Amino acid sequence: MSGKLPGKVALITGGGQGFGAGIVKKFAEEGAKVLVVDVNENTGQKVTSENPGSTFLRGDVTCQADWKKALDTAISMYGKLDIVVNNAGILIVKLATDYTEEEYERIWRINVKGMFHSAKVIVPYFVKQGGGVFVNTSSVGEIRPREEGVWYCATKAAVNNATKALAKEWAKDNIRFNSVAPTLADTGMYNIPLPSYLLEYRLTSVSSSSRYQIILQASGNKDSTETREQMAKKIPLGRFCNTKDVANAVCFLASDEASFITGVQLPVDGGLTI
Numbered sequence: 514m515s516g517k518l519p520g521k522v523a524l525i526t527g528g529g530q531g532f533g534a535g536i537v538k539k540f541a542e543e544g545a546k547v548l549v550v551d552v553n554e555n556t557g558q559k560v561t562s563e564n565p566g567s568t569f570l571r572g573d574v575t576c577q578a579d580w581k582k583a584l585d586t587a588i589s590m591y592g593k594l595d596i597v598v599n600n601a602g603i604l605i606v607k608l609a610t611d612y613t614e615e616e617y618e619r620i621w622r623i624n625v626k627g628m629f630h631s632a633k634v635i636v637p638y639f640v641k642q643g644g645g646v647f648v649n650t651s652s653v654g655e656i657r658p659r660e661e662g663v664w665y666c667a668t669k670a671a672v673n674n675a676t677k678a679l680a681k682e683w684a685k686d687n688i689r690f691n692s693v694a695p696t697l698a699d700t701g702m703y704n705i706p707l708p709s710y711l712l713e714y715r716l717t718s719v720s721s722s723s724r725y726q727i728i729l730q731a732s733g734n735k736d737s738t739e740t741r742e743q744m745a746k747k748i749p750l751g752r753f754c755n756t757k758d759v760a761n762a763v764c765f766l767a768s769d770e771a772s773f774i775t776g777v778q779l780p781v782d783g784g785l786t787i
Contacts, residue, residue, distance in 0.1 A: 516544030527601030529556030535756030574627030580634040609663035624668035644687030680776030696782035749784030
């Protein structure tokens with residue numbers, strides 16, 4: 514078998530669109546069998562129909578029972594599980610003091626507690642198996658926090674810190690934990706009607722270009738070639754991140770080529786955080 518992931522079985526959350534869909538495509542191309550777990554059945558089914566070797570399972574990352582079901586499904590369908598990609602998450606753009614308590618709890622529940630459930634359910638299986646890999650989606654917002662993204666950036670800091678601590682805790686059992694930190698993504702126009710007082714999206718259910726659109730709406734700026742060029746100039750390599758950039762990074766960290774790499778946060782940012 515050819516590819517970077519021949520014979521591997523991966524579970525990818527938030528695989529319906531955006532970064533997640535790109536990761537599913539890359540993993541399938543590299544020889545892996547992929548279980549796509551997403552709350553959005555329509556987008557999840559679409560992605561799996563386009564990528565042979567992948568299967569959709571509706572699941573909520575905040576529900577531990579759904580994680581157990583996902584593990585059981587992977588084992589029953591493919592005989593094992595080797596890789597977990599914690600990609601599902603949400604972003605709520607507003608001033609820190611404008612968050613409601615429900616919004617605050619929601620963003621932590623999805624972005625951080627989902628990772629807790631993944632470790633709680635999957636780590637014991639990986640221990641018995643003799644090893645495994647986790648790759649978590651963080652953000653450059655963890656490295657360079659921004660206004661109107663305080664609690665989102667805080668959740669991504671938690672993801673990164675937990676990734677490092679888990680890497681140290683479970684290295685003895687040959688379980689690797691790493692994360693990727695993408696910057697602003699621009700994969701083409703994707704218009705989404707969002708109220709100015711609550712700009713929220715699931716990374717599992719809209720294209721990754723929404724990150725660009727949401728920041729524009731929150732800042733009051735209009736989308737234009739000039740605006741895009743100005744934003745891209747802030748990135749040393751002169752362009753936005755795209756789904757292939759993220760998928761390639763995740764694939765490398767999940768592969769045997771990275772077998773001696775653990776506890777690392779890999780910025781996929783064109784040099785923005787230098």
